[in-house]
Amino acid sequence: GQNIDQPTEMTATEGAIVQINCTYQTSGFNGLFWYQQHAGEAPTFLSYNVLDGLEEKGRFSSFLSRSKGYSYLLLKELQMKDSASYLCAEMDSNYQLIWGAGTKLIIKP
Amino acid sequence: GAVVSQHPSWVICKSGTSVKIECRSLDFQATTMFWYRQFPKQSLMLMATSNEGSKATYEQGVEKDKFLINHASLTLSTLTVTSAHPEDSSFYICSARGLAGGPDNYEQYFGPGTRLTVT
Numbered sequence: 001g002q003n004i005d006q007p008t009e010m011t012a013t014e015g016a017i018v019q020i021n022c023t024y025q026t027s028g029f030n031g032l033f034w035y036q037q038h039a040g041e042a043p044t045f046l047s048y049n050v051l052d053g054l055e056e057k058g059r060f061s062s063f064l065s066r067s068k069g070y071s072y073l074l075l076k077e078l079q080m081k082d083s084a085s086y087l088c089a090e091m092d093s094n095y096q097l098i099w100g101a102g103t104k105l106i107i108k109p
Numbered sequence: 110g111a112v113v114s115q116h117p118s119w120v121i122c123k124s125g126t127s128v129k130i131e132c133r134s135l136d137f138q139a140t141t142m143f144w145y146r147q148f149p150k151q152s153l154m155l156m157a158t159s160n161e162g163s164k165a166t167y168e169q170g171v172e173k174d175k176f177l178i179n180h181a182s183l184t185l186s187t188l189t190v191t192s193a194h195p196e197d198s199s200f201y202i203c204s205a206r207g208l209a210g211g212p213d214n215y216e217q218y219f220g221p222g223t224r225l226t227v228t
Binding site: 100101 | 152158216218
């Protein structure tokens with residue numbers, strides 16, 4: 001089956017680092033996406049991983065382990081504007097995105 | 110990055126009427142467009158996938174006669190909610206994907222969404 005799991009909510013402090021985990025189970029895999037979604041807005045693309053390892057983009061990094069069915073999104077130097085939901089999505093064998101329920105990240109001063 | 114527009118951004122309609130939502134890819138050809146629905150505090154729910162020039166593929170539980178999708182060109186897809194009811198009130202988001210040719214081409218570009226309220 002296809003099941004995307006990520007924590008429902010996380011809280012972190014401005015300036016700190018937070019890691020949002022995502023696990024998936026699927027028989028077909030064509031990559032793992034992370035999207036950011038602010039309340040009332042559409043998702044915006046953050047990252048795409050298809051090979052194992054860490055991809056760094058400024059303050060955001062994404063990691064993938066295909067053998068473990070595991071990914072994480074790492075946010076450094078947190079800013080208040082990073083308060084949003086972070087959606088993990090796996091691309092299946094039909095190139096369709098299977099979405100997780102999202103992790104609501106709350107940043108406190 | 111590629112830009113996808115949606116119109117209208119919000120709409121209020123009376124129960125029993127129909128509403129059309131447009132999704133346009135502004136600077137690329139979208140061979141595939143996706144329509145999603147999102148209720149408050151819930152994840153995106155894929156409603157249907159449409160390829161240009163062919164009939165849309167609807168997800169299980171989505172009524173194709175109620176949610177009419179037309180993808181007549183490589184830059185435009187429309188979703189018509191027919192005989193709308195209050196329970197159809199939701200945030201409708203489209204996304205578009207270009208020609209497959211590599212990892213970056215599988216990215217879905219999202220429109221800004223349309224908030225539908227049925228009274």
